[in-house]
Amino acid sequence: MQANKYFKVKELVSSKIYKEYGDDAIKFLDPKALKALENVREILGVPLICNN
Numbered sequence: 001m002q003a004n005k006y007f008k009v010k011e012l013v014s015s016k017i018y019k020e021y022g023d024d025a026i027k028f029l030d031p032k033a034l035k036a037l038e039n040v041r042e043i044l045g046v047p048l049i050c051n052n
Contacts, residue, residue: 003029004038011050012037 001023003009010018012034013025021028041048 001026004034006038006041006048007034007050 001009003012003026009023009026009029012029013021017025017028037048037050
């Protein structure tokens, strides 16, 4: 499941959380933060890697 235009939920939450909640883990992500992340990606115009 896509969290926004460029990122999947699985990329943005820990593996432990994703294993427990799957794509429903999107409820733990702030919509404003997701939009900001999308904006940064569009401004830079290059792929980003989210990891912990």
